[in-house]
Amino acid sequence: MQVYLNGNFVAEESAAISIDDRGFLFADGVYEVVHVYGRTLFEWDLHMARLQESLRGIELPVVDLAQLHNVAEHLVSGLGESEDEASLYLQITRGAHRRSHGFPPLGSTEPTILMWVRPTVAISQQTIEEGVSMISVPDDRWAKVWIKTVGLLPNVLAKHKAQQAGAFDAIFIRDGMVTEATSANLFIVKDGVLHTAPITNYILPGITRQVVLEIAATNGLPIDLKPFSYEDLLAADEAFLTGTLTEVLPIREVDGHLVRQASGPIARQLLTELHRRAGKSGK
Numbered sequence: 001m002q003v004y005l006n007g008n009f010v011a012e013e014s015a016a017i018s019i020d021d022r023g024f025l026f027a028d029g030v031y032e033v034v035h036v037y038g039r040t041l042f043e044w045d046l047h048m049a050r051l052q053e054s055l056r057g058i059e060l061p062v063v064d065l066a067q068l069h070n071v072a073e074h075l076v077s078g079l080g081e082s083e084d085e086a087s088l089y090l091q092i093t094r095g096a097h098r099r100s101h102g103f104p105p106l107g108s109t110e111p112t113i114l115m116w117v118r119p120t121v122a123i124s125q126q127t128i129e130e131g132v133s134m135i136s137v138p139d140d141r142w143a144k145v146w147i148k149t150v151g152l153l154p155n156v157l158a159k160h161k162a163q164q165a166g167a168f169d170a171i172f173i174r175d176g177m178v179t180e181a182t183s184a185n186l187f188i189v190k191d192g193v194l195h196t197a198p199i200t201n202y203i204l205p206g207i208t209r210q211v212v213l214e215i216a217a218t219n220g221l222p223i224d225l226k227p228f229s230y231e232d233l234l235a236a237d238e239a240f241l242t243g244t245l246t247e248v249l250p251i252r253e254v255d256g257h258l259v260r261q262a263s264g265p266i267a268r269q270l271l272t273e274l275h276r277r278a279g280k281s282g283k
């Protein structure tokens, strides 16, 4: 497979990054994941807008969006005929420089830009119908969760804890309120109203969250963007995750408590509409 690294398309096996890369040493970088349906980059512009925000958040305001788009299109064109779903990964770090916490002197290094496109397997119909099980964990992440940084260790540890408990994923709880999951936003439905955490510095502003809210508004579903508690989650009629590759994924249980309607009608409707918007047929 060919990947893009710092201006060149190279074979995956020969792509190499410096031991001084600040992404490697300090997690000093940001990333994006884009879902490729057919050969279309789903909501590219929204992802690029968020990328620019993340870059602003780490004071690395350098990005040639037109060039990134050309690179993305080139990588997508390398997909095989039968590879109709894929994910694009893009990472930008502050580049390589002799290890020191402070930023490298201006002009002394170029950002490291890495991009690949890999085929993905869609979440199975059975998983969607059954829903997934979740555990809750304290949200011990930092106060700039809105930056899509590659510094994901709290998320990694929480996901591992969930997997060790035989669950699919973990839900972060901050001061008794639900923030999100380790790589997805979280919605509940109560008495026909859709709830998800408001955009603050304590959640990642998910592109799928935004798209789902737009779809809900278009379909006349009532929306409430106030913080909701762990108890509200347990009392919900439906609960589901949203994410670029997660799409709309129903939750069956949380800490062993069954959600009233695993894979309920609103999650199903939103997933169908999301697929329609993405031009994905047959579901």
Ligand SMILES: Cc1ncc(COP(=O)(O)O)c(C=O)c1O
Pocket (backbone or CB within 6 Å): 033, 180, 181, 182, 183, 184, 185, 203, 204, 205, 206, 207, 208, 209, 242, 243, 244, 245
């Ligand atoms: C912590 C976190 N929250 C939410 C999301 C969902 O965001 P998106 O819908 O843009 O994929 C992600 C995606 O990776 C994430 O890592």
